[in-house]
Amino acid sequence: MGIFGRRKIGAKPRELVSQTTLENAFNRRTFVIGGAMGGIGTILAARMAYIAIAENERWVLESESNRVNLSLIPPRRGWILDRNGAPLASNRADFRVDVIPDRMNDPEQTLSALADILDLPDTTVADITKRVDDARGFQPVEVAVGLNYDQFAAISVRLPDLPGVVPQRGFSRFYPTGPSVGHLLGYVGPASAEEYEERPDPILITPGYKIGKDALEQQFEQDLQGKPGARRVEVTASGRIVRDLETREDVQGDPVRLTIDGPLQDYAARRIGLESGSCVVLDCETGDVLCMSSMPSFDPNSFSQGIGRVEYAMLRDDERVPLRNKVLKGLYPPGSTVKPMHCMAFLDAGVKPEEAIMCNGGRRIGNRFFNCWSNHGRVDMAKAIYQSCDSYFYHFAQQVGFEKVAEWAHKMGLGEEFDLPVTSQFYGTVPSPEWKLRRRESEWQPYDTVNSSIGQGYYLVNPLQLAVMSARLATGDRVVPRLRLTEDKPKFEHFAFSDEEIGYVRQAMSDVVNGPGTAGRARLPFDDIKMAGKTGTAQVVSLSISDGKSGPWKYRDHGLFVFFAPFDKPKYAGAVVIEHGGGSGSAYPIARDVMTYLFDPAKGMEALRALEEQWGGTAQQRLDSKYRAYAAAAGASVPPVPTRDEDIFDQVEAEARLAARPDKELAEGANRRREDDEASSQISRAPPSAQTPDRQAEAAAAAETPQDGSQ
Amino acid sequence: MSGIVPEPIARQPWQMLFPLFGLIGFGALVLTSAAAGDFDIYAKSHLIRFVVLFAMAVVISRLSKPLVSFFTYPAYLVILLLLMAVEIVGQVGGGSQRWLEVGPIRIQPSELMKPAVVVALAHYYGSLPVGMIPNWRAILPAGGIILAPMAFVLLQPDLGTSLAIAFGGGVVMFLAGLPIRWFIFAGIAGIAAIPLAFFFALQPYQQDRVTTFLDPESDPLGEGYQITQSKIAIGSGGIFGKGFNEGSQSHLNYLPEPHTDFVFATMAEEWGFVGGLFVLGAFAVILGWGLSVARAASDRFSKLLAAGMTATIFFYVAINLLMVMGFAPVVGIPLPFISHGGSSMMTNMICIGVLMMVHRWNRNAPRTGLIT
The missing domain is CATH 3.90.1310.10 (Penicillin-binding protein 2a (Domain 2))
Structure with a gap:
């Protein structure tokens, strides 16, 4: 940097400075300053050129994204x-x-x-x-x-x-x-x-x-x-x-x-009324799901803003679990509703319809005596269906072996999942020796056959499966349910039953309603249209706790009913399950009114209006007034709703499963269930006969895994 | 400068005045746009101020050398006292302030101090015996002249102005012929002191500005936001700009301070690179003229005075443009002659006035030669 006027450092302390050297230094240094200024000016110009020209596109974009x-x-x-x-x-x-x-x-x-x-x-x-x-x-x-x-x-x-x-x-x-x-x-x-x-x-x-x-x-x-x-x-x-x-x-x-029939869906939901239950109706020819009602329910209109804490608390606290879709996620022992289907299995195994047994108020299987709910005397297949005789099924299930029956249960849709656009369906359990060995790690016993043959024991099904079973029974076709409407008419595989065999079971099921059967009150109010069906009752707690018909709501029996109509040329099939309805008497009137509405809406509405007047309004009105009452009682001290959407239902599901345990234990342990007909009140109830200590232990083990299948 | 133009007019420094008027006029246009097309809000007062302050510059240019020499130190001391007064009033009033109010006029002593320091130092070195220049004892008064006002300005706190004072003073000392090694040592010491100054001397908000400058992405919505928006404005202007009154960055308030510190970005968005070159070119001509006045001056005082004033203007221009283009931290230094604001205009017009004064001195007492 000598040009900047460095004085010789080594040469004596005092440097030689004169006006001239200062003048020179000034000129040199002004030049340096000027150069520096010019340099910075150039840098600025270059920088600006870089930003404004080279990077122009980027900044224009950013400017636009600012502005717009x-x-x-x-x-x-x-x-x-x-x-x-x-x-x-x-x-x-x-x-x-x-x-x-x-x-x-x-x-x-x-x-x-x-x-x-x-x-x-x-x-x-x-x-x-x-x-x-x-x-x-x-x-x-x-x-x-x-x-x-x-x-x-x-x-x-x-x-x-x-x-x-x-x-x-x-x-x-x-x-x-x-x-x-x-x-x-x-x-x-x-x-x-x-x-x-x-x-x-x-x-x-x-x-x-x-x-x-x-x-x-x-x-x-x-x-x-x-x-x-x-x-x-x-x-x-x-x-x-x-x-x-x-x-x-x-x-x-x-x-x-959708394949759903809107008015029917609404009618069925409202017809369930104060009960907790579900109703499914299928079109037998196409598999169209016409209605899939599960009540009590929530109002999705008020959920669209997010669920309010009052409403959520009200729904969560309700023992009737309004947040659970019972059609897909309610699992119940099917009880006697599976009997016609079991008959088809017997037919397939070569049992002739006219083969009969003597029901002496029960049947000896192996060295143990299993009670029937009544003494039916001589029972052939038809009578076994319309009178729901247990002994018949004890006997023939034992004769053909339950593997055969379970195979048909699956063919008829029980224990199956359907290819439907739903978030989840619980497929339940169809017990079989193979299943028991796998899931319970124990050998199949004769009493398992006995329990299962009448839809008890380990059997668990959901209402949709029952409806599908009913449609398949009615038509002999492998009817596949569908929810989305398409123009094409699906072709179903036909089961290898003769028309006579199918007709025989149809007639027997018609007799349940229209003949000497267990559901006389289910008769449709039409001369030309007859409904066929089968009742079922699923016991919830042991008889020592409740008789299943009265007392606390949650101890009452479930009522089930599967049906199709017209019985001779089935068009519609379905199932109604009423939780804790106190027996099938709570289920088949609903099926009757729903089918009445399907064939004659005016007649159906008439029945519903009268009922709703007693109940205090439509489902919507009742839900609204219930909400108002709940909100008034709860005030502002209501805990908030879970943040995650999944939790909203998970919690409810968890409780639901907890509540389902007694069902299950009972299903595991009891071979007794009740029939609902006019005569049932006279039936004396014997304690479950096949209750043995080891089975109670199994029941306890089963309670740990309450759902056989859920996804 | 032929015969058509009368001599009193022809002898004016038009090579500086034309670019100056150009910048002022251009500034008025930009300020009109910065006010969303409203001439009255900024541009009008900008022009009025310029007229008034240009008159003041003309008055300054008429001052004689002895008069200036005589009043240099008293004026410096008065301004220093005013600076103290600001500090005291600020302390009493609670909270910092930078100006004194005398009737309708606001005086910002720190602004006056920038030219004052230059004049005082130029006078000091102009009158210092030549032999004393390399003597370290001679630096003490000079250091005092610079450091005393810097200390008070830093107390305000106003980092930008105190740096401007230091820069102006430093340039005068550099040109006064002080040994170059002193500047090298000072430079090394300064670099060594940067970390200390950063952590102990700077206010937290100033520290933020520096860190943001070093890493603009660290705070895209705070300090870095201003720099980014400024770059967006300049960059989106392209070569010819978006057109007068079409700048979205300034009109939609994305650009901070579109009429003061970031006025160049406002300009660049609407006038593009071409507008930028015009501004840079105008400043280059003005500053070049300033240096040529310094070179042409007949004595050390005049030389140092002119060069120091040029440096002071340059400091404003350079720091402002470096900041606007993302090369310097955000310091509140406006762009001379274009930014809206009276204080900086006054300082810069004092500098211009002084340069015109030296220019007149040069004409009246032309250099006799290289050797005086």
């Missing part, structure tokens, strides 16, 4: 239609308001301001506050839907003071028949934080966007969801919209057409 805000318009969800094209789930235009937690400066104050404007109850505010706390990032939280215009306007006007509040016109899901379709369709709700993490699509965190949360709404999500629209707006840094640039309309999701 793309807000997604939630697509209208596709409708869910019944078989006749009537909507089971549609959309209703409404005004709604959401909050985006991240954009709120003072959530508490904002929410209380909103609560004032909208007049929200404390429990709702508590729910919203919790959801706001749980929400992640820009996930919107719904505050209210269905606002009237004045409320909407009041919020819109105050927007500048309410950062993070998004009022908008939108659509909300609407289920016209409310609770009737709750279990069938499920409900919709905003995507959870986990769902957003899994699929970080911005539409998921768009206020007002809902996804299917359960059942068909969830299964058909891809079809129903549609394509979001988009609105491009110019916004300022603080998010104020300056002007609209461009709007792309949303594309509504595709409709999904």
Whole structure:
């Protein structure tokens, strides 16, 4: 750096400085300073050229993404239609308001301001506050839907003071028949934080966007969801919209057409009334599921904002488990309803219909005597069905071997899962020697055959399986249920039974209702249409605790009924299961009215109206008034709803399984069940005869794995 | 400068004045756009201020050398006292402030201090016996002249202004012919002191600015936001810009301080690289003229004075542009002649006035030769 005027350091302390050297130094150094300035100027120019020219594209993009805000318009969800094209789930235009937690400066104050404007109850505010706390990032939280215009306007006007509040016109899901379709369709709700993490699509965190949360709404999500629209707006840094640039309309999701008959679904649900149970009706020719009602239920309309804590508490505390779809996830011992199917197994094994045994109030199998519920004298196959004689089944099940029977049970749909668009179905148990060895690690015993032959013991089925069994019995075809309507008529495999054999069983089942059978009151009010059926009763607790017909609700017997009609040319088949109905007498009147409605809606409605008058309104009305009563009693001290959607049902399911244990233990231990007919009250009940210590131990072991199959 | 133009007009330093007027006029356009197309909000006062301050610069340019020499130290001391007064008033009033209010006028002594330090140092070295220059004892008064106001400005705290004072003073000392090794030592000492200064001298918000500068992504919504938005504005302008009043970054409030510190970004977005070159070119001409005035000066005082004033203007320009383009931390230093704001305009016009003054001195007493 000598040019900068360095003085010779070594040469004496005092350096020689003169005016001239300073002048020179000044000139040199000014030059250096000027050079430095020029250098920095050049660097700046180069830098600017780099940013503005070389990187121009990138910054233009960023500038655009600053300026232009793309807000997604939630697509209208596709409708869910019944078989006749009537909507089971549609959309209703409404005004709604959401909050985006991240954009709120003072959530508490904002929410209380909103609560004032909208007049929200404390429990709702508590729910919203919790959801706001749980929400992640820009996930919107719904505050209210269905606002009237004045409320909407009041919020819109105050927007500048309410950062993070998004009022908008939108659509909300609407289920016209409310609770009737709750279990069938499920409900919709905003995507959870986990769902957003899994699929970080911005539409998921768009206020007002809902996804299917359960059942068909969830299964058909891809079809129903549609394509979001988009609105491009110019916004300022603080998010104020300056002007609209461009709007792309949303594309509504595709409709999904079900095989369900909407009115029938609603009728069946309402006809179940105060009972807890389910009703399934199939079209025998196509396998179309016409109705799949499970009651009591929840109102999916009120779930679409997220479940309120009061409503959730009410549903959870209900011993009738309104959150469980009993059609698919209720497992019950089928009881006598399997007897006609067992007869088919006997026929297949070569038993002739006219082969008869003597029922002496029971039958000796091996060295033990097993009671029948009555003394039926000489019993052939027809009588065994319409009188539901146990001894007949003890005998022939023993004769053909239960492997054969179990094989037919599976062929008829029991213990089977069906290829249906449902979130889960419990397939239950069809006991067999092989199954027992595998699951219970013990040998099949003669008493197992005895218990199983009358649908007790380890047998567990769900109502849909019963309905399918009924359809297969009625037609002799391997009817496969389906939920989604298609034009093509499915072809079913035909079982190798002669028409005579099928006709014989049909006639016997018709006699259950129309003849000297156990369900005389189930007769249809038509001259030309006759319904065939089979009753069943499943004991819940041992006779020492309750007689099964009275006393505490949860100790009463389950009532079951499988049916088809018309009996000689079956068109419809189905099953009704009433939990703790006190016997099959609670089930077949429902089947009768549902079938009446199917053939003559006016006549069916007449029956229902009279009943609903006694019950205090339709299912929806009763649910509403129950909610009001519950909310009034509970006040604001209601615990919040679980955060994860799965937990909502898991908890309920867990309780349900706990509650199901007595069923199971009983099913394991007892070979006794009761028949519901006019005579049943006179039957003296003997204690279960085959109750031995080792079987009780098995029952206890079985209780540890309460569900044989659930997914 | 032929005969058509009258001599009193022709002798004005037009090679500086034209770019200056150009910058002021361009600044008014940019400020109009920064106010979303409203001339009255910033541009009008910008022009009025310039007219007033240009008059002041003309008055300054008429001052004689003896007068300036005579008033240098008293003026410096008065401004230093004002600086103390600001500190005291600030302490009493609770909270820091940078200006004194005298009637309708706000005086910001720290701004006045920048040219004052340059004048004082130029005077000091101009009158220092030549032989004393390399003497380390001679540096003590000079150091005092720089450090005393720096200390008070740092107390305000105003890092940018105190650096500007140090820079102006440092350039004067450099040009005064002090041994180069002193600057090397000072440079090494300065580098060594950076960590200490960072941790002990800087306020937390200033530390944030530095860390953000080093890693803009660390705080994209805070300090880094400003730099990023500024780069977006400059970068999206491209070569020819988006056009007058079409800048979305400034109009939609993405750009912070679009009329003061980030006015260059506002300009660049609408006028593009071409506009940037114009601004850079205009400054280059003005600063080049300033240096040429310094070179042409007849005595050490005038030389150092002119060079110091040029350096002071340069410091503003360089730091502001480096900051706007992401090469320097965010410090509140406006762009001379374009940014809206009276204080910096006043400082810069004082510098211009002083340069015009030296220019006049040069004309009246031309250099007799290389050897005086």
